[in-house]
Each structure stands twice: as structure tokens, then as C-alpha cells.
Amino acid sequence: MLILIAGITGIVGRHCAEVALAKGHAVRGLGRNPQLLDTTIYSRLEHFEKSTSMFDIPALDRAVAGVDAIICAYAFKPEVVVEGQLLLLRSAERAGIKVVCSPQ
Secondary structure: OEEEEEOOOOHHHHHHHHHHHHOOOEEEEEEOOHHHOOHHHHOOOOEEEEOOOOOOHHHHHHHHOOOOEEEEOOOOOHHHHHHHHHHHHHHHHHHOOOOEEOOO
16 A cells, blocks of 8 residues: 655654554655655655645645555644645545545
């Protein structure tokens, strides 16, 4: 299964990536700065999609293309929880993704 982890460079996102990779899943990351991700995780990613912000719709659409599931591990800030997750869900909907979860 190919899993997109949005917010992969944060504490929750990194942990989700470690678990998914340990279970044998392919992982794609979405974030602003790939250099914040440990090289042991980064080197095992199927791809890292760099975004400029939570409003970067083209990056969101590229990130969700072809994935089986999405884990949203965005920072817990009101504007991100509401607007950021909604934009990600809309990209997922356009791509036909049926499984989206948020560990928050």
C-alpha cells in the first residue's frame, strides 16, 4: 500500500512514517522542508513532494496522485486543522482516495 503522510517532517509525521515503513508500506511524504526529515526515513520514501504552504494546491494534487491512503499529520493549529485539512481532503476527493485519517 502506498501511503501519503502529509506533515511528515513533524514529530507525529515522522513516527507515522517509521511505523508504516516497518510494516512494509511504501510511503510518500508531503512537507515544506525535506531537510527536516531524518535521512534514514527520507532515503526510504517513494517520493517527497515539497509544498510552499498548506494552500499549495498543485503540490497537494501531485502528492495525492496514485496513493492508496493518506495520513494527515499537520501541526495542531486552528487554521491548519480547518483550512489545511479541508484542502487536503478536497485534493484526495479529486484523486478518488477513499482512506484519509488524522492521528490528532
